[in-house]
Amino acid sequence: MANKSQRSGVLLAVLSGAPFVASLDLFIVNVALDDIAANFPGTSLAHLSWVLSGYAIVYAALLIPAGRWADRIGRRRAFLAGLALFTVASAACAFAPSLWALVAFRLLQAAGAAALTPASLGLVIAAMPDAKRAFGVRLWAATGAAAAAFGPVVGGLLVAASWRWIFLINVPIGLVLLWVAARTVPESRDPNPTAVDLTGAAVLAFGVGAVSLALVQGPEWGWTHSGTLAAAVLGVLALAWFARRTVRHRNPLLDPALLRVRPFAWANVTAIAFSASFAAGLLANILWMQNQWDYSALRTGLAIAPGPMLVPAFAVVGQILSRRLPTGVVTALGSTLCGGGTVLILLSVGGQGQATANYTTGLLPGWLIVGAGVGLALPTILSTAAATLPAAQGATGSAVVNTSRQIGSVLGIAVLVAVLAASGFTAAWWTIAGLAALGAVTALAMSPRPAAPRIQQTVTAQEFSV
Structure with a gap:
């Protein structure tokens, strides 16, 4: 029993550690942009922004195709391939000779992250016994949430030496994870694999990428700019075409039955609203400080740290509460705390600049409340989505909900930039609180109906086969 428990612990450590590093790279670069610009003289902010937005767009666009690919070829195989690509691309980023070389290597990084993320969660779902599956998913989600907020902390520390270290640090971590994973992680795959719809995968990746591009670049290019409008229109048309193909194709990339699972569908809706609030709130607080x-990059990172430190602890609290309360109620409570913490920050520090910072009595109390809310909400969203699907569809299902998270994050940051430019921090914080409130409302629909556990036992993987 002890050996089995230790093995589960190693599996969770490896399968949570790799997505932690991948998620970290979504946010760690924020505090390094000034140093990167100094290393490449003459770089414009528009060009520099692609170090961030290029990664986010490719990551969001490839998650579902990569998850479907992992279900087919084997999740362990996809996980190791994604982790290897991410590690090699990180080394290339560290030694990039020019800005556009750095952007190109960041796109490869994102492709590796997109492959390992759904595969890792699919492996957690397949490897954990039913009684511990929800706990495993919560732990996986908690590490991802903590990574998103710890990014500025780690970035601030590493940038003090050189911006290249924010990429180079991934290499030894990736090599260790590869070595351990190759020896401990068991293989799992869809027992009834079918040919992957490559055309559908390409159209979906293009659609998500184009919409994300419009959201990311809209505030800078202008919402009525021809490039923004073209990306948005083409993206929406591609997604509409993909939806039509999904319904009519014999072997669609995404089985429509997945979205007919009510808790899963509403978990995705909630993931968009909650992630928009969280990503916008994190960036708003960084920009304010x-x-x-x-504040310097290092001081900002250290000031951000207390919030994410509460995420793992409140993920455990959420697990305990979920035994007595519907999962939708637990998520709604977490979203409400995030909104309430944001309002407290607004009321404490105000929407105007201050000559004297009041971090301890101003921003910190509200940020701690937000951290507690993230710990309750995000792991519950992901565990609800995962628990309502058969293990055979684990990687694909996790890819869908993680894509929703990324789209929500891109949307939240785009909204934040637009609101800040138009109305300042007061309106931005109210908008962030409003997005959290929206997530609280949609979360209530996530709870499985009373008959769902009994019905779920009769659902087979074949009924969800793609």
């Missing part, structure tokens, strides 16, 4: 309080 750096622009209004003149």
Whole structure:
């Protein structure tokens, strides 16, 4: 029993550690942009932004195709391939000779992250016994949430040496994870694999990428700019075509039956609203401290740290509450705490610049409340989505909900930039709180109906086969 428990612990550590590093790279670069620009003289902000947005767009676009691919060829195989690509691309980023070389290597990084993320969660779902599956998913989700907020902390520490270290640090971590995973992670795959719809995968990747591009670049290009409008229109048309193909194709990339599972569908809706609030709130607080309080990158990162430190602890609290309360109620409570913490920050520090920073009595209390809310909400969203699907569809299902998270994050940051430019921090914080409130409302529909556990026992993987 002890050996089995230790083995489960190693599996969770490896399968959570790799997505932690991948998620970290979504946010770690934020505090390094000034140093990267200094290393490449003459770089414009528009060009520099592609170090961030290129990664986010490719990551979001490839998650579902990569998840479907992992279900077919084997999740362990896809996980190791994605982790290897991510590690090699990280080394290339560290030694990039030019800005556009760095952007190109970041796209490869994102492709590796997109492959390993759904495969890792699919492996957690397949490897954990039913009684511990929800706990495993919560732990996986908690590490991802913590990574998103720890990014500025780690980035601030590493940038003090050189911006290249934010990429180079991934190499030894990736090599260790590869070595352990190759020896401990068992293989799992869809027992009834079918040919992957490559055309559908390409159209979906293009659609998600184009919409994400419009959201990311809209505030900078202008929402009525021809490039923004073209990306948005082409993206929407591609997604509409993909939806039509999904319904009519014999072997669609995404089985429509997945979205007919009510808790899974509403978990995706909630993931968009909640992730938009969380990503916008994180960036807003970073910008406030750096622009209004003149905090350095390192000081900003350390100031952000207390919030994410609460995420793992409140993920455990959420697990305990979920035994007595519907999962939708637990998620709604977490979203409400995030919104309430944001309002407290607004009321404490105000929407105008201050000559004297009041971090301890101003921003910190509200940020701690937000951290607690993230710990309750995000792991519950992901565990609800995962628990309502058969293990055979684990990687594909996790890819769908993680794509929703990424789209929500891109949307939240785009909205934040637009609101800040138009109305300042007061309106931005109210908008962030509003997005959290929207997530609380949609979360209530996530709870499985009373008959769902009994019905779920009769659902087979074949009924969801793609």
